[in-house]
Amino acid sequence: MAHKLAFIGFGTVGQGLAEILLRKQQLVRQEMGEDVQVVAISDAIKGSVYNPDGLDLALVLDVVKRTGSLESYPDERSTQKGWDSLKTIRETNADTIVEVTFTNVRTGQPAIDHCRAAFAAGKNVVTSNKGPAALQYAELSALAQEHGAYFGIEGTVMSGTPTLxxxxxxxxxxxxxxxxxxxxxxxxxxxxxxxxxxxxxxxxxxxxxxxxxxxxxxxxxxxxxxxxxxxxxxxxxxxxxxxxxxxxxxxxxxxxxxxxxxxxxxxxxxxxxxxxxxxxxxxxxxxxxxxxxxxxxxxxxxxxxxxxxxxxxxxxxxxxxxxGAGRTETGFSLLSDLIYIAHQAKRGHGMLV
Incomplete structure (x- = not known):
């Protein structure tokens, strides 16, 4: 079994987490007690790709670096392209949504709607976006609890430095x-x-x-x-x-x-x-x-x-x-949430944050 991720947004922070998952693959497996598999990525500028059996993350990073587009990812069996963020959240087989879009902090959008859609689908969210946590923390926390999901926001205050x-x-x-x-x-x-x-x-x-x-x-x-x-x-x-x-x-x-x-x-x-x-x-x-x-x-x-x-x-x-910021540092904050989710799930506990 593997814990499946869908990235919503794949800019600096998303790529930072992807690089960590590749570099620390064995350690992450040990910490989480299972493999981590990226099955989908949807980005407003770079496009989207989904494969329920998992994406080749090294190839994804290489394609994005060379072409700037996920549409250049090779067409394989079961690969889907062109899905928008909400379709990716609702219809992929991801367990956790990594929400790292460019978000207007004054409105919290589109990240707030992404969190709502994920929790309604019973999927966890980890995010470094301040908007959802600052503007709708009570609503989103309650929605996550109602649907048995987790809301990870460790990276919203001081990036990877433990704060919350x-x-x-x-x-x-x-x-x-x-x-x-x-x-x-x-x-x-x-x-x-x-x-x-x-x-x-x-x-x-x-x-x-x-x-x-x-x-x-x-x-x-x-x-x-x-x-x-x-x-x-x-x-x-x-x-x-x-x-x-x-x-x-x-x-x-x-x-x-x-x-x-x-x-x-x-x-x-x-x-x-x-x-x-x-x-x-x-x-x-x-x-x-x-x-x-x-x-x-x-x-x-x-x-x-x-x-x-x-x-x-x-x-x-x-x-x-x-x-308080940085590609790798913020990527780590998302990883820390993923590991915490795995630990809490094993114990049958809800999340503190």
């Missing part, structure tokens, strides 16, 4: 009173460059040149990317159903070299800090630039690195640092 499942599995019994972190590598890189003498615009141009920032960097610079990650953490770790309008959000565009110098003179450093604070029955959520002391663990986080601190009543602050 870790506190649920390893910090039980603690009251997590505050979560704060650096969740956007682009803004952190820009602030690091400004400390080294660049202006904001020079640092942004460097970030774009290196591929850290998009041509339109609004989502990063204005704090929206971090805001959606705050919402996910509130929903998953604190169990509070926040929405975007519940988060106070301000970005870094107004930070000047004079601000950077002022912070340094005070023994502090500017960071774009995302924060969730419990106050009685309420949770106060914010994303904003803050001057933090150099002895704060978050102050040592430079460049594109991300970090998160959980304030716990029993063991105090716990800080985790690591990559």
């Amino acid at each position: 499942r870790m506190p649920l599995l390893t910090l039980p019994g603690n009251d997590i009173t505050e979560i704060r972190g650096i969740f956007n590598g682009t803004t952190n890189y820009i602030l690091t460059c400004m400390e080294r003498g660049m202006t904001y615009h020079e640092a942004l141009a460097r970030a774009q040149q290196l591929g850290y920032a998009e041509a339109d960097p609004t989502s990063d610079i204005e704090g929206y990317d971090a805001m959606y990650k705050v919402i996910i953490l509130a929903n998953v770790v604190m169990g509070v159903p926040l929405q975007p309008h519940d988060v106070t959000c301000r970005g870094i565009a107004d930070i000047t070299p004079a601000d950077i110098q002022r912070a340094g003179a005070q023994g502090k450093r500017w960071k774009l800090v995302s924060r969730l604070v419990k106050r009685g029955a309420d949770v106060i959520a914010s994303v904003a630039p803050e001057m933090i002391s150099l002895d704060d663990p978050l102050a040592s986080v430079s460049g594109t690195t991300n970090a998160i601190t959980y304030e716990c009543d029993l063991i105090g602050p716990v800080t985790v640092m690591g990559a």
Whole structure:
């Protein structure tokens, strides 16, 4: 028996997971207790291919690299082409849908509809898309549970760095009173460059040149990317159903070299800090630039690195640092969800995340 996957979207992240599955084939088999077989891939630009008996993943990656199209994959017995994403989700024999499409985070689409269709068909979803988890976590989690499926979203906050499942599995019994972190590598890189003498615009141009920032960097610079990650953490770790309008959000565009110098003179450093604070029955959520002391663990986080601190009543602050993006790193987050699904299925347990 093999655990069958269908990829919805096959860009950088999807190909990153595919490469890991090839490279770590034996280890994945050991961890999951079964082979992993990719049976379908559907991509809005590259086309689609489905074979219920499994695709040659090495050949898929080679064809995509050479031609940019899945339509160039050889026609074999039982091979189907031209299926759209929803048909692929509903009609293939996949056990789990790997949802890694280009998604509008403000609407969560098309990823939300893909998750709904998968759960209605009794299929698991693993995704690194923030939209479904930030905007419809309660609905999608309930839908997954109703249909006996799993909803894997580990990669939605800090890519492959353990952020969501870790506190649920390893910090039980603690009251997590505050979560704060650096969740956007682009803004952190820009602030690091400004400390080294660049202006904001020079640092942004460097970030774009290196591929850290998009041509339109609004989502990063204005704090929206971090805001959606705050919402996910509130929903998953604190169990509070926040929405975007519940988060106070301000970005870094107004930070000047004079601000950077002022912070340094005070023994502090500017960071774009995302924060969730419990106050009685309420949770106060914010994303904003803050001057933090150099002895704060978050102050040592430079460049594109991300970090998160959980304030716990029993063991105090716990800080985790690591990559917040990347082809292999995000691919790993999806793999970690797949392995967790396999472990939980063996035990007959539902998913924590």
